[in-house]
Amino acid sequence: MPIREIHLDTSTMRVVALAGGVGGAKLVDGLAQILPPEHLTVIVNVGDDFEHLGLKVCPDLDTVCYTLAGLANPETGWGRIDDTWQMLDSLSELGGPNWFRIGDRDLALHLERTQRLRMGLPLSQVTHDLCERLGVQVRVLPVTDDQMPTMVQTAFGELLFQDYFVRQRCEPAVTGFRFAGVDQARPAPGVVEALHRADLVVLCPSNPWVSLDPILAVPGVISAIGTHRVVGVSPIISGKTIKGPAAKMFYELGLQASALAVAQHYSTLLSAFILDEQDDTLAEGVQELDILPYVTDTIMRTKSDRRRLALEVLEFSKLL
Amino acid sequence: MPIREIHLDTSTMRVVALAGGVGGAKLVDGLAQILPPEHLTVIVNVGDDFEHLGLKVCPDLDTVCYTLAGLANPETGWGRIDDTWQMLDSLSELGGPNWFRIGDRDLALHLERTQRLRMGLPLSQVTHDLCERLGVQVRVLPVTDDQMPTMVQTAFGELLFQDYFVRQRCEPAVTGFRFAGVDQARPAPGVVEALHRADLVVLCPSNPWVSLDPILAVPGVISAIGTHRVVGVSPIISGKTIKGPAAKMFYELGLQASALAVAQHYSTLLSAFILDEQDDTLAEGVQELDILPYVTDTIMRTKSDRRRLALEVLEFSKLL
Numbered sequence: 118m119p120i121r122e123i124h125l126d127t128s129t130m131r132v133v134a135l136a137g138g139v140g141g142a143k144l145v146d147g148l149a150q151i152l153p154p155e156h157l158t159v160i161v162n163v164g165d166d167f168e169h170l171g172l173k174v175c176p177d178l179d180t181v182c183y184t185l186a187g188l189a190n191p192e193t194g195w196g197r198i199d200d201t202w203q204m205l206d207s208l209s210e211l212g213g214p215n216w217f218r219i220g221d222r223d224l225a226l227h228l229e230r231t232q233r234l235r236m237g238l239p240l241s242q243v244t245h246d247l248c249e250r251l252g253v254q255v256r257v258l259p260v261t262d263d264q265m266p267t268m269v270q271t272a273f274g275e276l277l278f279q280d281y282f283v284r285q286r287c288e289p290a291v292t293g294f295r296f297a298g299v300d301q302a303r304p305a306p307g308v309v310e311a312l313h314r315a316d317l318v319v320l321c322p323s324n325p326w327v328s329l330d331p332i333l334a335v336p337g338v339i340s341a342i343g344t345h346r347v348v349g350v351s352p353i354i355s356g357k358t359i360k361g362p363a364a365k366m367f368y369e370l371g372l373q374a375s376a377l378a379v380a381q382h383y384s385t386l387l388s389a390f391i392l393d394e395q396d397d398t399l400a401e402g403v404q405e406l407d408i409l410p411y412v413t414d415t416i417m418r419t420k421s422d423r424r425r426l427a428l429e430v431l432e433f434s435k436l437l
Numbered sequence: 438m439p440i441r442e443i444h445l446d447t448s449t450m451r452v453v454a455l456a457g458g459v460g461g462a463k464l465v466d467g468l469a470q471i472l473p474p475e476h477l478t479v480i481v482n483v484g485d486d487f488e489h490l491g492l493k494v495c496p497d498l499d500t501v502c503y504t505l506a507g508l509a510n511p512e513t514g515w516g517r518i519d520d521t522w523q524m525l526d527s528l529s530e531l532g533g534p535n536w537f538r539i540g541d542r543d544l545a546l547h548l549e550r551t552q553r554l555r556m557g558l559p560l561s562q563v564t565h566d567l568c569e570r571l572g573v574q575v576r577v578l579p580v581t582d583d584q585m586p587t588m589v590q591t592a593f594g595e596l597l598f599q600d601y602f603v604r605q606r607c608e609p610a611v612t613g614f615r616f617a618g619v620d621q622a623r624p625a626p627g628v629v630e631a632l633h634r635a636d637l638v639v640l641c642p643s644n645p646w647v648s649l650d651p652i653l654a655v656p657g658v659i660s661a662i663g664t665h666r667v668v669g670v671s672p673i674i675s676g677k678t679i680k681g682p683a684a685k686m687f688y689e690l691g692l693q694a695s696a697l698a699v700a701q702h703y704s705t706l707l708s709a710f711i712l713d714e715q716d717d718t719l720a721e722g723v724q725e726l727d728i729l730p731y732v733t734d735t736i737m738r739t740k741s742d743r744r745r746l747a748l749e750v751l752e753f754s755k756l757l
Contacts, residue, residue, distance in 0.1 A: 170548045171491065171555060201523050207545035211570045213552070221541040225527035228490045232533070235491060250531045 127152050127431065133315040137162045137177050137328020139194040139360050140352050141321035142184035143417040145255070147427030148319070149185055150420075154254035158311040160338075162323070163240070163259045164267030164296055164331035167279045169217050170208075172227040173234055176279070177328065178244055178259055179226065186251040194360055196223045216284045241305040256307070260332045263302040267327050268295040278327060287362040290369045294326055299334045304341070312341035317434045320349035322415065324363040325382050326370075339386070346388045346437045348430055350415060351376035354393040359416065377402045384408065388437050391415060391430060409437065447472050447751065453635040457482045457497050457648020459514040459680050460672055461641030462504035463737045465575070467747030468639070469505055470740075474574035478631040480658075482643070483560070483579045484587030484616055484651035487599045489537050490528075492547040493554055496599070497648065498564055498579055499546065506571040514680055516543045536604045561625040576627070580652045583622040587647050588615040598647060607682040610689045614646055619654045624661070632661035637754045640669035642735065644683040645702050646690075659706070666708045666757045668750055670735060671696035674713040679736065697722045704728065708757050711735060711750060729757065 132152055134145050136159055145159050162177045176195060183189040183197055190198045200220025209215045219227065226247065233243040239262040248257050269281040271289035281287060312318065323329050333339055356374050358364045367374035376392045377399045383390075389409040392399055393416065403410035411433045417423045452472055454465050456479055465479050482497045496515060503509040503517060510518045520540025529535045539547065546567065553563040559582040568577050589601040591609035601607060632638065643649050653659055676694050678684045687694035696712045697719045703710075709729040712719055713736065723730035731753045737743045 171552050197527075201521060201541065203521050203541035204524065204545045204548070207517075207542040208549060211545055211549045211567060213545065213549040221521065221523035222527040224544070225524045225531055225533065228524070229528060229531045229533040232491050247531060 127156070129156075129316075130431065131156050131158075131311075131314050131316045132319060132431070133158045133160060133311050133317070134319040134321050135160050135323075135329055135332050136181055136321040137165075137323030138180045139184075140358075140417075141177075141323035141328065142181045142189065143423050144319070144321045144350060144427060144430070145181055146184050146420070147417070147423030147425070148431075149255045150424040151427055151431065154256070158256045158258060158307070158315075160258050160260050160308055160311070160332055162328045162331050163261060164265055164327060165278050165282070166264075167266065167277060169227075169279070170214070170219070172224075172231045174217075174219070174227050174279075175230070175240070175244075175259070178257065179223075181257055182244070182248055182251055182253055185248075185253045185255055185257070188251070196220050217279060239305070241307065256311070258305050258307050258311070260305060260308060260338065261302040261335050262305045263298065265296045265299040265302045265331060265335070267331055268297055269327070270294060282362070287365060291326075291366050292369070294330065296331045296334050299331065300336065302335050304335055304337045308335075309337055309341040312338070312343075312345070315345055317431070318342055318345050318347045319430060320347065320383060320387070322350040322352040324352060324358075324361055324366070325379055326363065326366050329383075333386075342386065346434055347383075347386050348389045348391065348434050348437075349380065349383055349387050350391045350426070350430065351379050351393060351396070353379055354415065355395040375399060380406055380408055380410075389433060391433065447476070449476075449636075450751065451476050451478075451631075451634050451636045452639060452751070453478045453480060453631050453637070454639040454641050455480050455643075455649055455652050456501055456641040457485075457643030458500045459504075460678075460737075461497075461643035461648065462501045462509065463743050464639070464641045464670060464747060464750070465501055466504050466740070467737070467743030467745070468751075469575045470744040471747055471751065474576070478576045478578060478627070478635075480578050480580050480628055480631070480652055482648045482651050483581060484585055484647060485598050485602070486584075487586065487597060489599070490534070490539070490547075492544075492551045494537075494539075494547055494599075495550070495560070495564075495579070498560075498577065499543075501577055502564070502568055502571055502573055505568075505573045505575055505577070508571065516540050537599065559625070561627065576631070578625050578627050578631070580625060580628060580658065581622040581655050582625045583618065585616045585619040585622045585651060585655070587651055588617055589647070590614060602682070607685060611646075611686050612689070614650065616651045616654050619651065620656065622655050624655055624657045628655075629657055629661040632658070632663075632665070635665055637751070638662055638665050638667045639750060640667065640703060640707070642670040642672040642679075644672060644678075644681055644686070645699055646683065646686050649703075653706075662706065666754055667703075667706050668709045668711065668754050668757075669700065669703055669707050670711045670746070670750065671699050671713060671716070673699055674735065675715040695719060700726055700728055700730075709753060711753065 267278040270293040364374035400410035587598040588595040590613040684694035720730035
């Protein structure tokens with residue numbers, strides 16, 4: 118049963134959320150509805166980042182920023198709400214690549230970010246400045262300013278993530294993942310400090326393999342999490358995901374696609390784990406991993422659902 | 438009095454037009470309405486080209502190509518007809534530079550061109566391929582594949598052309614021009630060959646200082662024109678221009694802004710010169726330069742005006 122809001126003193130709690138795309142961004146938005154902005158830091162996956170049309174595109178950063186700015190497109194899970202497609206239509210006429218759909222308004226962000234990066238500014242600084250322009254007060258940090266593209270390993274060889282995800286529609290069966298160059302990547306300024314200061318680290322309901330693992334793979338991140346309280350929220354509900362290929366990936370890797378498998382994947386890190394009520398039979402298995410389970414409705418359909426789930430995450434963490 | 442069309446055998450006449458922006462593009466469109474496409478080559482100024490938002494923008498090439506494709510915006514003199522401004526609006530919100538207005542559909546051309554150039558293709562090849570996509574059958578050639586940015590010299594120092602032209606609205610008084618790097622520029626493939634084969638070279642009604650001079654400044658162009666018949670059309674009518682700063686530039690350089698001054702500027706090159714009927718008193722002065730004058734209505738308001746003037750240019754050239 119949900120814990121009552123009245124117990125929560127959010128004014129002193131410092132939270133760091135680790136997030137990838139849509140699911141993660143929704144929980145982050147819930148947390149942002151509750152916490153004062155200076156107490157919430159979001160550390161975002163950059164393994165999906167790639168260059169398209171000569172522009173630096175950062176899908177997870179954009180999903181988080183657009184969601185926090187209230188500009189996210191709720192239907193697609195990417196891009197901006199009420200965007201138009203004039204550039205893309207014309208690009209198609211010119212024989213340009215149209216498999217990755219960038220809307221006209223969305224394009225401005227990629228153009229401006231790319232220009233600022235070319236001027237030599239680091240991605241973390243550029244993200245900060247663009248967030249300010251978008252009216253996002255929460256601190257959004259790319260996990261690193263370095264390149265670490267996620268390579269999806271398949272029977273057909275390695276694919277760049279967006280090639281696998283968008284162009285090939287996640288169809289090739291995966292055999293593994295590689296975050297190219299991650300060994301040399303350094304955490305972006307603020308990442309380690311935010312984790313050190315955190316009262317709570319939240320693993321958002323994002324894809325473990327291609328959203329959270331790349332964040333955790335950056336040298337220094339896991340040690341900065343240290344022995345902090347870590348609460349995870351399952352991205353898998355009743356063997357499926359709301360969006361994205363996480364469940365399919367578990368199957369293809371020879372694992373069960375379940376909330377329990379997610380808890381197992383992060384067992385050394387998690388203090389507690391939140392499962393959907395559809396998976397209440399798995400709570401015992403989570404408990405056996407020495408992880409405190411909590412069962413609730415984790416599906417975030419509305420903006421107030423996000424807030425409600427975020428509140429439960431925070432309240433529950435106080436019991437740890 | 439206009440010459441009657443019946444005399445013209447256009448099937449064998451090979452024409453090369455030298456053109457800059459709007460005025461030049463209109464006459465080129467007139468020529469394209471008459472000549473078989475394989476008999477018309479347009480050599481276009483690239484001194485205005487610059488990088489904006491990380492993209493290669495070629496204003497004169499685009500004006501010529503859009504005009505020939507029937508896509509030019511008749512009101513602005515640049516960009517595409519019926520374009521939208523979603524990207525630019527969003528870019529402004531993000532604090533990006535919005536002084537150079539690129540429409541959403543227009544943007545696709547710059548993005549695609551820039552990508553192809555980055556792949557190592559020369560501008561002439563990229564222009565050819567994009568023209569094909571736009572349905573432009575006439576051969577449109579940048580005068581060179583090399584960089585030769587027009588620098589406008591003013592009391593405030595040298596300005597890049599687009600900075601002078603768009604950002605500063607042609608306000609600073611000019612003292613001269615420099616085409617940076619032109620000494621090392623080589624004519625693009627096809628330029629010299631087209632000029633060698635030409636039965637007629639047309640100097641379109643484009644700005645002498647910043648549209649035609651940079652074309653003629655590319656080593657090899659003037660010698661390839663050699664002793665061919667060259668007909669010019671005055672961009673200055675009754676001391677003014679239809680569009681652009683040519684007349685203002687003549688004044689600021691201490692010259693009269695007149696069709697006669699244009700004829701004098703190109704006196705070593707011209708066999709004949711076409712003046713507007715408003716300037717019929719100047720025909721005698723042109724004659725004194727050993728240039729055959731022809732007086733007609735040179736203002737191209739409609740598509741059929743373009744055809745009519747082009748026809749007069751062609752017919753007149755047969756008398757040379």
